[in-house]
Amino acid sequence: MPFSTAEAFAPASMGNVGVGFDILGLALEEPGDVVRATLRSAPGTAIVRIEGDSGALPIDPQKNTAAVAAQAVLDTIGVQQGVDLVLHKRLPLASGLGSSAASAVAAAVAVNALFGTPLTKEALLPACLEGEARVSGYHADNIAPSLLGGIILIAGGHRVRRLPVPPGLWLGLITPDIAVPTVEARAVLPETVPLALMTAQTAAVALLIDALYRGDISQMAAAMESDGIVEPARAHLMPRLAEVRAAAKQVGALGVVISGAGPTLCAVCDSADIARSAAAAMKAEYDRVGIASSALHCQVGLEGARVLCVQ
Amino acid sequence: MPFSTAEAFAPASMGNVGVGFDILGLALEEPGDVVRATLRSAPGTAIVRIEGDSGALPIDPQKNTAAVAAQAVLDTIGVQQGVDLVLHKRLPLASGLGSSAASAVAAAVAVNALFGTPLTKEALLPACLEGEARVSGYHADNIAPSLLGGIILIAGGHRVRRLPVPPGLWLGLITPDIAVPTVEARAVLPETVPLALMTAQTAAVALLIDALYRGDISQMAAAMESDGIVEPARAHLMPRLAEVRAAAKQVGALGVVISGAGPTLCAVCDSADIARSAAAAMKAEYDRVGIASSALHCQVGLEGARVLCVQ
Numbered sequence: 001m002p003f004s005t006a007e008a009f010a011p012a013s014m015g016n017v018g019v020g021f022d023i024l025g026l027a028l029e030e031p032g033d034v035v036r037a038t039l040r041s042a043p044g045t046a047i048v049r050i051e052g053d054s055g056a057l058p059i060d061p062q063k064n065t066a067a068v069a070a071q072a073v074l075d076t077i078g079v080q081q082g083v084d085l086v087l088h089k090r091l092p093l094a095s096g097l098g099s100s101a102a103s104a105v106a107a108a109v110a111v112n113a114l115f116g117t118p119l120t121k122e123a124l125l126p127a128c129l130e131g132e133a134r135v136s137g138y139h140a141d142n143i144a145p146s147l148l149g150g151i152i153l154i155a156g157g158h159r160v161r162r163l164p165v166p167p168g169l170w171l172g173l174i175t176p177d178i179a180v181p182t183v184e185a186r187a188v189l190p191e192t193v194p195l196a197l198m199t200a201q202t203a204a205v206a207l208l209i210d211a212l213y214r215g216d217i218s219q220m221a222a223a224m225e226s227d228g229i230v231e232p233a234r235a236h237l238m239p240r241l242a243e244v245r246a247a248a249k250q251v252g253a254l255g256v257v258i259s260g261a262g263p264t265l266c267a268v269c270d271s272a273d274i275a276r277s278a279a280a281a282m283k284a285e286y287d288r289v290g291i292a293s294s295a296l297h298c299q300v301g302l303e304g305a306r307v308l309c310v311q
Numbered sequence: 312m313p314f315s316t317a318e319a320f321a322p323a324s325m326g327n328v329g330v331g332f333d334i335l336g337l338a339l340e341e342p343g344d345v346v347r348a349t350l351r352s353a354p355g356t357a358i359v360r361i362e363g364d365s366g367a368l369p370i371d372p373q374k375n376t377a378a379v380a381a382q383a384v385l386d387t388i389g390v391q392q393g394v395d396l397v398l399h400k401r402l403p404l405a406s407g408l409g410s411s412a413a414s415a416v417a418a419a420v421a422v423n424a425l426f427g428t429p430l431t432k433e434a435l436l437p438a439c440l441e442g443e444a445r446v447s448g449y450h451a452d453n454i455a456p457s458l459l460g461g462i463i464l465i466a467g468g469h470r471v472r473r474l475p476v477p478p479g480l481w482l483g484l485i486t487p488d489i490a491v492p493t494v495e496a497r498a499v500l501p502e503t504v505p506l507a508l509m510t511a512q513t514a515a516v517a518l519l520i521d522a523l524y525r526g527d528i529s530q531m532a533a534a535m536e537s538d539g540i541v542e543p544a545r546a547h548l549m550p551r552l553a554e555v556r557a558a559a560k561q562v563g564a565l566g567v568v569i570s571g572a573g574p575t576l577c578a579v580c581d582s583a584d585i586a587r588s589a590a591a592a593m594k595a596e597y598d599r600v601g602i603a604s605s606a607l608h609c610q611v612g613l614e615g616a617r618v619l620c621v622q
Contacts (some may be wrong), residue, residue, distance in 0.1 A: 023514040052388045100565055153517050161521055192503040198540070201509060203334040206464050209520035229509070
């Protein structure tokens with residue numbers, strides 16, 4: 001006997017984690033999207049209302065990431081009933097914070113809760129990926145961390161591995177008020193990479209994983225920043241990247257990377273104070289040149305998505 | 312007051328460790344080269360004798376990896392005396408077992424011991440690299456493991472990191488009696504790599520480092536084998552790679568990779584028995600087609616190079 005309504009939260013996430021293009025992602029503690037799913041007798045999934053998107057997102061359930069994920073969960077569970085969804089967008093769109101992933105994950109977790117949580121989080125991954133695929137391609141680097149929490153290595157397809165999160169890791173984030181659609185950020189990437197750059201990239205990824213296991217935030221930040229391929233290709237899409245990076249480091253940030261496809265930038269820090277200062281310093285740099293931005297600082301979200309209420 | 316003579320052993324090593332092209336290397340327990348250094352009053356380094364190379368290696372101290380490394384140690388320590396070297400080659404040349412690296416490392420360690428060990432092993436690394444550079448380029452992926460032991464991540468230049476060695480890891484090795492010069496094995500590599508292959512390579516390297524930390528030999532072997540770039544380019548230089556791999560797996564090996572630039576192949580195993588069987592199965596496969604080969608099985612050498620005697 002299903003419940004009548006369930007509400008779930010799924011956090012923002014940072015794809016790539018610097019040098020780990022398309023293979024790493026991490027969950028933030030906050031912010032995140034909230035989806036409320038209400039049982040209805042007719043099959044199918046409908047978007048009843050979207051709040052906080054200024055009308056930018058499609059209501060059409062075939063085109064909305066949350067609806068696609070919700071329907072995939074219904075199909076997986078194999079129930080006759082349908083759901084009505086209310087989507088509370090609290091993440092900016094096209095900002096590099098995994099906005100579409102958070103909506104898909106929150107919807108999937110809410111629908112699963114509505115039917116008494118028949119599926120584990122891991123079993124929800126394919127359904128969430130179907131939602132993400134509808135808007136930005138079949139990539140788990142935002143979906144998996146938003147769902148599972150922590151720092152996630154995408155091992156290929158649905159296979160993911162949780163990596164250790166260094167104690168004391170804090171992130172300072174700045175989201176300038178410009179949109180960088182993922183499609184555009186992918187179009188600027190090179191089709192091929194010189195072998196020597198590939199080798200350097202694998203070394204940096206190896207150093208990053210090694211740093212995570214040893215809890216070495218300084219090496220982690222340096223490795224994240226050692227991206228000779230993706231960041232150089234996208235840097236021109238990120239206004240004042242060099243100046244913002246310098247401003248964050250000036251107050252103690254250990255490294256600054258593009259979050260996902262950008263334009264959000266993330267300062268890697270080893271204390272809450274430094275993360276707060278770094279976010280403020282990055283914001284001041286954007287203020288100085290008249291670019292509106294929003295700053296936040298937080299830790300890695302270890303829990304990922306969660307059910308807020310079910311009744 | 313220096314000693315009059317010192318002898319040192321440096322083990323064979325496996326560069327790349329599968330997918331970790333130019334960034335990973337591991338030391339074997341055995342076999343290895345032995346170098347005896349004898350003090351002489353005149354400055355400079357001379358090769359007095361080389362045993363076991365069938366006359367293939369140069370006696371000229373400018374061209375011999377052991378002599379170059381020995382001279383670099385003398386220069387680093389800053390002594391007036393010179394050394395005479397006797398080199399006992401116990402590793403086959405151009406076999407993918409780090410033969411030139413072992414000679415350079417054994418010479419450096421012997422000379423350092425001769426003068427009372429003024430330098431740490433880590434401090435010997437640049438001198439050893441000078442020797443290696445003379446014959447096969449400035450690569451630390453054999454030098455560093457032969458010197459330091461264990462599984463080593465080359466972080467760039469002289470920077471290296473020791474990685475955990477999974478307990479229970481055993482290696483079965485087969486060296487077919489054909490030479491694959493490193494220069495030739497490098498010439499067949501592609502100059503550029505498609506971005507998607509680069510991404511898959513970084514994922515495999517990340518899974519390999521993760522597996523080392525978790526002691527997961529099965530994942531380690533699978534990740535090592537997931538090389539979509541270097542092995543495909545070199546496979547035609549390794550006779551019967553597919554059949555030899557299949558033969559080793561038939562008896563329980565978890566993965567088979569090219570050791571360094573080949574032609575030695577390495578079967579990754581989780582017991583001594585399986586490693587012995589895998590080495591024998593690989594040898595049988597070469598026997599069957601009339602290719603002479605030598606087999607061995609061993610663990611990773613944790614100690615690396617060591618002084619055998621000093622007097």
